[in-house]
Amino acid sequence: xxxxxxxxxxxxxxxxxxxxxxxxxxxxxxxxxxxxxxxxxxxxxxxxxxxxxxxxxxxxxxxxxxxxxxxxxxxxxxxxxxxxxxxxxxxxxxxxxxxxxxxxxxxxxxxxxxxxxxxxxxxxxxxxxxxxxxxxxxxxxxxxxxxxxxxxxxxxxxxxxxxxxxxxxxxxxxxxxxxxxxxxxxxxxxxxxxxxxxxxxxxxxxxxxxxxxxxxxxxxxxxxxxxxxxxxxxxxxxxxxxxxxxxxxxxxxxxxxxxxxxxxxxxxxxxxxxxxxxxxxxxxxxxxxxxxxxxxxxxxxxxxxxxxxxxxxxxxxxxxxxxxxxxxxxxxxxxxxxxxxxxxxxxxxxxxxxxxxxxxxxxxxxxxxxxxxxxxxxxxxxxxxxxxxxxxxxxxxxxxxxxxxxxxxxxxxxxxxxxxxxxxxxxxxxxxxxxxxxxxxxxxxxxxxxxxxxxxxxxxxxxxxxxxxxxxxxxxxxxxxxxxxxxx
Numbered sequence: 001x002x003x004x005x006x007x008x009x010x011x012x013x014x015x016x017x018x019x020x021x022x023x024x025x026x027x028x029x030x031x032x033x034x035x036x037x038x039x040x041x042x043x044x045x046x047x048x049x050x051x052x053x054x055x056x057x058x059x060x061x062x063x064x065x066x067x068x069x070x071x072x073x074x075x076x077x078x079x080x081x082x083x084x085x086x087x088x089x090x091x092x093x094x095x096x097x098x099x100x101x102x103x104x105x106x107x108x109x110x111x112x113x114x115x116x117x118x119x120x121x122x123x124x125x126x127x128x129x130x131x132x133x134x135x136x137x138x139x140x141x142x143x144x145x146x147x148x149x150x151x152x153x154x155x156x157x158x159x160x161x162x163x164x165x166x167x168x169x170x171x172x173x174x175x176x177x178x179x180x181x182x183x184x185x186x187x188x189x190x191x192x193x194x195x196x197x198x199x200x201x202x203x204x205x206x207x208x209x210x211x212x213x214x215x216x217x218x219x220x221x222x223x224x225x226x227x228x229x230x231x232x233x234x235x236x237x238x239x240x241x242x243x244x245x246x247x248x249x250x251x252x253x254x255x256x257x258x259x260x261x262x263x264x265x266x267x268x269x270x271x272x273x274x275x276x277x278x279x280x281x282x283x284x285x286x287x288x289x290x291x292x293x294x295x296x297x298x299x300x301x302x303x304x305x306x307x308x309x310x311x312x313x314x315x316x317x318x319x320x321x322x323x324x325x326x327x328x329x330x331x332x333x334x335x336x337x338x339x340x341x342x343x344x345x346x347x348x349x350x351x352x353x354x355x356x357x358x359x360x361x362x363x364x365x366x367x368x369x370x371x372x373x374x375x376x377x378x379x380x381x382x383x384x385x386x387x388x389x390x391x392x393x394x395x396x397x398x399x400x401x402x403x404x405x406x407x408x409x410x411x412x413x414x415x416x417x418x419x420x421x422x423x424x425x426x427x428x429x430x431x432x433x434x435x436x437x438x439x440x441x442x443x444x445x446x447x448x449x450x451x452x453x454x455x456x457x458x459x460x461x462x463x464x465x466x467x468x469x470x471x472x473x474x475x476x477x478x479x480x481x482x483x484x485x486x487x488x
Contacts, residue, residue, distance in 0.1 A: 012128045015188030017146040019081075020121055022181035024147050026088055026174040028154025030056070030095075030110065031290050032313040036298065037167050042100055047436040050291045051235040054432025056107060057287050058242050059228055061424025063115025066224055071120050074217035077127075078185060078192050081120040083221070085182040087113030092175035096168050108229035112221060124192045145324060152320045159311030239429045246426030249418045250276070256411075267482035268406040271346075272415065274472075274479060275402065276422050278349045281468045282395055283427035284434070285356050285461055286388060289316060292435030293381075296454055300367075300447040302375040310378065318382055322389035330393055345402045346479040350472035352395035357465035359387035360458045367455040374447030406483065434461070 035053050038044035044052075067084070071077045091110035094102045125143055154174075161170035185192065231238040250273060257269035297303065297312040304310070337343045366380025399419060407415040438457040439450060 012188060012191040013125065013142070015184060015191060016121055016125050016128075017143050019181050019184040019188075020143055021146040021150040021153075022177045022184065023085065023088075023117065023121070024150025025154040025157065025177040026092060026181075027114065028151040029092075029158045029170060029174040032155050032294070032316055033158045033162060033167070033170065035291055035294050036162055036312065037095075038103070039295070040165060041098060041167050042103065046295055046439050048235070050295075050432045050435040051239060052107070052232065053291050054287075054429045054435075055232060055235055055238055055242070056111065057290070057428025057431070058239075058425040059111045059231075060114055061420045061428070062242075063111055063224065063228075064118050064420055064424075066112075066115040066220070067117065067119035070116070070217050070220060071123060074213045074220070076193065077120040077124045078189060080217070081117045081124070082182055082185055084113040084116030084120065085178050085185070087116070087221075087225075088178045089175050089182065092171045092178060096171035096175070098168060104229060104232050107232055108225050111228050112225045115224065116221065127195045128192075144327060148320050148324045148327075152317055152324075155313045155316045155320065159313035162311055162313060163309065239432065242425055242429045246280070246422050249422050253418065264484060265408055267484070269411075271479050271482040272402070272406045274475065275345060275349055276419065278353060278468060278472050279395060279399060279419075280422055280427055280430075281465060282349075282352050282356055282391065283424065284430035285360065285465060286392060287428050287431035288435060289319070289388075291431055292438055292454075292457070295435070295439070296363075297381060299445045300370075300374065300376060300451060300454060301381050302371065302378055305378060315381060315385065318385040319389045319392070322386055323393065326390060326393045327397075342480065344480065345398060345405075345483070346472065346476045348394045348398055350469050350476065352391040353465050353469035353472060355387045355391035355394070357462045357469060359384040359391070360465065361462040362387065363458045364455055364462065367451050367458070370447070370451060374451050376447075 034056060035046075035049045038049035038052065039046055067080060071080045075083070087109045091106040091108075091113060094106035094109065097106075154177075157173060158170060161167065161173070231241075253269055253273050253276075257266050257273070260266035260269060294312045297315050303312075303315075334343060341347075362380050362383045363376070366376035366384075369380075370376045403415045403419060434457060438453045440453070444450065
């Protein structure tokens with residue numbers, strides 16, 4: 001046993017894999033349970049819970065820029081990751097107190113912590129390999145698998161405790177997993193140190209300057225925490241603010257494209273704008289999972305299989321399973337397909353929209369054939385999640401790769417940040433609006449009363465996604481000319 005622990009401590013890839021696994025458990029607990037916790041325990045209205053959940057998703061993506069900026073400049077990635085996990089530990093403990101005030105305080109702490117540690121763990125892993133090291137891809141593949149195992153465990157734990165509304169124990173368990181993640185990074189402290197970062201290159205910094213950098217990092221983190229805490233008090237206004245930022249970023253990149261002197265750079269920025277719009281549509285629908293879909297699964301789906309009650313959180317493990325299996329099957333499949341056709345980003349984006357449209361249309365069929373008590377068969381939501389998950393495989397992993405192809409070196413950071421803000425941040429807010437649209441006419445949980453609203457929403461979503469897919473399919477030749485890439 002001691003020898004195995006020593007092996008983990010000396011192997012940075014394994015250290016980071018286990019660290020990632022435990023950190024994802026606490027995130028999965030909050031992602032899958034917050035709406036249920038707010039409505040079932042804190043007696044929030046469904047619309048208020050959806051609004052806060054939309055901001056949770058938005059801030060979670062948008063604040064990744066925070067870690068990307070501070071890490072390697074003001075604090076080492078390992079120190080920043082540890083700080084982020086400590087914030088998440090206290091966040092889970094505050095949320096476990098089961099009051100509205102402690103919930104808002106806990107969410108602000110958790111989101112600030114998540115904004116710090118997600119970019120850090122990826123950078124710590126990146127620094128362990130040279131650019132063309134063949135082990136690099138394998139390490140990231142295993143790290144991605146560890147992340148999804150963490151999600152699977154988190155969803156499973158959340159569902160188990162939610163069955164008995166034992167939210168206190170659930171959030172204490174989430175705090176414990178975050179604590180274990182912190183211990184893992186401490187255990188491997190010397191193996192995951194920074195290399196080739198601006199901070200590392202300044203080893204000769206005077207002690208006073210190091211102190212100033214530390215104080216600067218803490219000040220930025222404290223400022224972000226206060227800002228997030230304040231914005232969570234005004235969910236409706238903040239949602240409008242987040243949407244406005246997304247619109248501004250779209251307009252900014254159109255302006256930036258027009259300013260480019262080289263035609264190839266201008267065309268690729270315009271291609272990025274078009275594909276980002278497609279990504280915005282997909283992720284806005286996909287992010288319904290922890291909001292409108294979780295409430296639909298709770299109240300409008302027959303979740304009993306062979307005498308076992310399936311919790312809404314466990315349903316999300318359908319997605320995790322498809323992602324893990326598909327993550328291994330998709331690369332060789334793509335390689336085979338590209339021997340016959342140009343299977344590039346535009347086609348993948350269009351297909352992802354078509355698949356998520358099919359997923360939501362299956363829910364409409366399920367509602368149409370619902371039982372007399374209004375409950376849909378579990379098979380229909382299963383089919384929906386499978387199609388959505390395959391769509392995610394087509395658009396999720398390649399989004400960041402797309403930026404590497406389309407952006408010039410001086411614009412890569414800006415494009416990466418805007419992709420996270422537009423596709424991640426704004427989509428969470430849009431999803432909250434869509435979720436509230438389905439329940440706007442009633443406060444009841446009776447499926448016979450809420451089914452018409454859900455059926456109308458899911459049908460409109462399916463039609464909108466289909467139209468977006470058709471538009472992207474028609475634009476593929478034009479986008480290929482703009483991008484000027486050869487898909488291999």
